[in-house]
Amino acid sequence: MRAALLLAAAAALAPAQDAHEIVRRSVDLDQAYLNLVRQYTFIERQENRQFDTHGKVRDRESRTWDVTLLVGSPYRRLLARNDAPLPPKEEVLEREKLRKSIEERQKETEAQRQERIAEAERRLRRQREPAQEIPDAFDLKLAGSERINGGECWIIDATPKPGYKPRSMRAFFFPKIRARLWISKSDSQWVKVEAESIDTITFGLILARVAKGARIRIEQTRVNNEVWLPLRIDILASARLALFKTFHGEVEVTYRDYKKFQADSRIVATDPLP
Numbered sequence: 001m002r003a004a005l006l007l008a009a010a011a012a013l014a015p016a017q018d019a020h021e022i023v024r025r026s027v028d029l030d031q032a033y034l035n036l037v038r039q040y041t042f043i044e045r046q047e048n049r050q051f052d053t054h055g056k057v058r059d060r061e062s063r064t065w066d067v068t069l070l071v072g073s074p075y076r077r078l079l080a081r082n083d084a085p086l087p088p089k090e091e092v093l094e095r096e097k098l099r100k101s102i103e104e105r106q107k108e109t110e111a112q113r114q115e116r117i118a119e120a121e122r123r124l125r126r127q128r129e130p131a132q133e134i135p136d137a138f139d140l141k142l143a144g145s146e147r148i149n150g151g152e153c154w155i156i157d158a159t160p161k162p163g164y165k166p167r168s169m170r171a172f173f174f175p176k177i178r179a180r181l182w183i184s185k186s187d188s189q190w191v192k193v194e195a196e197s198i199d200t201i202t203f204g205l206i207l208a209r210v211a212k213g214a215r216i217r218i219e220q221t222r223v224n225n226e227v228w229l230p231l232r233i234d235i236l237a238s239a240r241l242a243l244f245k246t247f248h249g250e251v252e253v254t255y256r257d258y259k260k261f262q263a264d265s266r267i268v269a270t271d272p273l274p
Contacts, residue, residue, distance in 0.1 A: 019140035073120035
């Protein structure tokens with residue numbers, strides 16, 4: 001936490017030198033704040049929409065989860081499907097899964113508990129790992145500024161650097177996307193990212209192929225005036241799965257009700273099932 005505060009102070013005082021410097025500071029801060037990120041609970045909603053050949057929605061499904069901390073590491077509990085409460089039988093199953101998870105975690109030795117918590121931290125860092133390569137993987141150019149949610153942001157365009165070989169397997173697709181980043185001028189944290197595939201992206205040899213033109217937009221919001229957390233993710237893509245099934249659709253993920261895990265956090269009930 002102390003390192004994060006020092007980086008934030010330096011970011012506020014240091015003048016912007018160029019696009020690469022702005023992005024590199026933002027990436028460093030994103031990593032430094034991970035310990036704060038994992039202290040927050042939230043509600044997550046994901047909606048999947050599939051389109052027909054005319055571009056009209058033919059199928060729509062959503063799920064909502066409560067993501068909280070259970071004995072030191074995250075726990076996801078399904079709350080709703082298609083914005084309706086779970087049927088009684090499914091609700092009972094979810095409560096039973098929760099009860100078993102509580103029992104298992106309470107029976108852990110101290111070493112087992114620390115390893116579980118450490119694995120959750122490693123998983124979070126792996127999710128953010130590709131961002132560390134952005135300053136090296138892309139040619140970055142200042143493209144102006146824009147006011148977002150009351151704050152001034154730099155706009156930075158990112159195009160793949162010719163010949164760049166990603167160091168991380170999680171960044172393998174970087175040479176096949178271009179992006180635009182909005183980074184806060186006040187604290188150097190990224191506020192929004194929009195990216196588009198400029199070539200077909202293949203996952204797992206030929207298990208899935210995402211067509212050129214796929215788009216993703218990620219937005220963050222500042223919470224408690226101390227940390228930036230996800231607000232929404234929008235993905236629009238056409239893909240072929242295992243060379244047989246074609247998917248053309250959109251995924252929308254939203255996050256709300258952030259609470260720091262302390263006295264005002266949601267408390268996981270441990271009441272026995274009726």
